[in-house]
Structure formats: structure tokens, C-alpha cells
Amino acid sequence: MTLNLIYSKLYTRFGPQHWWPAKTPFEVMVGAILAQNTNWGNVRKAIENLKEKKLLTPGKLYALSDRRLASLIRPAGYFNVKARRLKNFLYFLRSRYKANIQAMSRVRTDFLRRQLLTVNGIGPETADSILLYGLAKRIFVVDAYTTRILSRHRLIQKDAGYAQVQRLFMRTLKPDAQLFNEYHALLVRLGKEFCLKNKPKCSLCPLK
DNA sequence: GACCAGGCACATC
DNA sequence: GATGTGCATGGT
Numbered sequence: 309m310t311l312n313l314i315y316s317k318l319y320t321r322f323g324p325q326h327w328w329p330a331k332t333p334f335e336v337m338v339g340a341i342l343a344q345n346t347n348w349g350n351v352r353k354a355i356e357n358l359k360e361k362k363l364l365t366p367g368k369l370y371a372l373s374d375r376r377l378a379s380l381i382r383p384a385g386y387f388n389v390k391a392r393r394l395k396n397f398l399y400f401l402r403s404r405y406k407a408n409i410q411a412m413s414r415v416r417t418d419f420l421r422r423q424l425l426t427v428n429g430i431g432p433e434t435a436d437s438i439l440l441y442g443l444a445k446r447i448f449v450v451d452a453y454t455t456r457i458l459s460r461h462r463l464i465q466k467d468a469g470y471a472q473v474q475r476l477f478m479r480t481l482k483p484d485a486q487l488f489n490e491y492h493a494l495l496v497r498l499g500k501e502f503c504l505k506n507k508p509k510c511s512l513c514p515l516k
Numbered sequence: 517g518a519c520c521a522g523g524c525a526c527a528t529c
Numbered sequence: 530g531a532t533g534t535g536c537a538t539g540g541t
Contacts, residue, residue, distance in 0.1 A: 327522095344522080345523045346523085347521040349521090350521080351522085385521085433523065434524080500521090
């Protein structure tokens, strides 16, 4: 089965997923860090805490103490680590782009991606989520579901690395941010419902 | 009570 | 360069 066929099957089955569930690019970026290895429901609670206190801006978050920030994002788990990672990202955003997301968005995508990867706490998936879902750049996001699903359907080897999987998508699909957006969201949807870790049978998998 | 969730950095070999 | 480990909450 080809990647394009998988997409059309998923889209037919599930329809548009309306990702990323956030109001602004900055909210996407914060969410991308909070979502690391974490259930989205918990991330939503953490973001809700920040919004409730009207702290969801680069300047206000940066001004918080690490301890205070950690307590606000507590529901997202790994809160001490993530408070530090958010601060690192905010430092980057303020020092490189004066906290101006539009200025950041005007930079060449490959250059910006390399820059994001220098921030401690931002790895490939987080950087790519920021680029695709925050800034609508043509970058495919790979995650644990993506790799698991593709390897189960024998399109990649089980131990394929991030860059390898990403290249497969990006050389196969039409370079279209909206397509990349929907495709990744659909893979997560499929993964959540049918490809849980210890259910290797992928029971009732709509791709079968 | 075990397992899982939209990773990443760091230590060690 | 590969492999293991810490980080932590909340839902099923």
C-alpha cells in the first residue's frame, strides 16, 4: 500500500482532524513542548491553567520563576523538565526574534529548523510540530505512532530513524502543508484507536 | 495496579 | 554509535 493510498483511506474513514487544537501559533509552540510523551488531555489542562491566569504570552511566561511555571503546567507531567524547556524556547524566541512570531516565520524553513534544534529540550518532533502546525511550513512531523504504523504495514523497518521516515513522506507526497498537517493528525487518530503499543494485531485496522 | 501517552537529554558502554 | 534511564501526571 502506498502512502497516498493510506492517506485517502484514513481521510475517508475519519475525515478532517482540525489540527492543531490551539488558537494561536504561540499556543501551538507551547503545546508542542508540553505534549512531549504526554497524553493531550493533560496538556490541555496545563494550557488552560496558563490561559486562565492570562499568562500565555512569551513575556509573561518568561517572567515566571521556574518553580511557579512548573506548578502551573503540573498536569502535563515532567513539569520540572518542561518548565526548563519552555524557558529555553522562550529565551530563544526573545533573543533571536524579539518574541515576534511573524519575524520568525519569515526565516528560511531549513535554517529555522536547525536553529530550533539547538534549543535544549527541542528535538526533531517538537521542532517540526512548531514549523508545520505553528507556522504552516511544509515539514512532515514524525512521531511514535507514525513509525509504529508504517513499520506494521511494512513500509519502513522497525528501527527506522526519524529522518529516514520523514524523508519517505516528504519525497513521496505533494509538498503541501495542509496535506502534511492532515496526514499526521490522521496517523495519530489511527494510532490512538487501533495501534496501541501492546496490541500488535492492530485489530480492526481500517488499513487492512 | 499495570499500562499508556502527539520526546528529549544525558550517561555509559 | 547504540542502548539504557530519568523525567511525572492522569485516564483506562
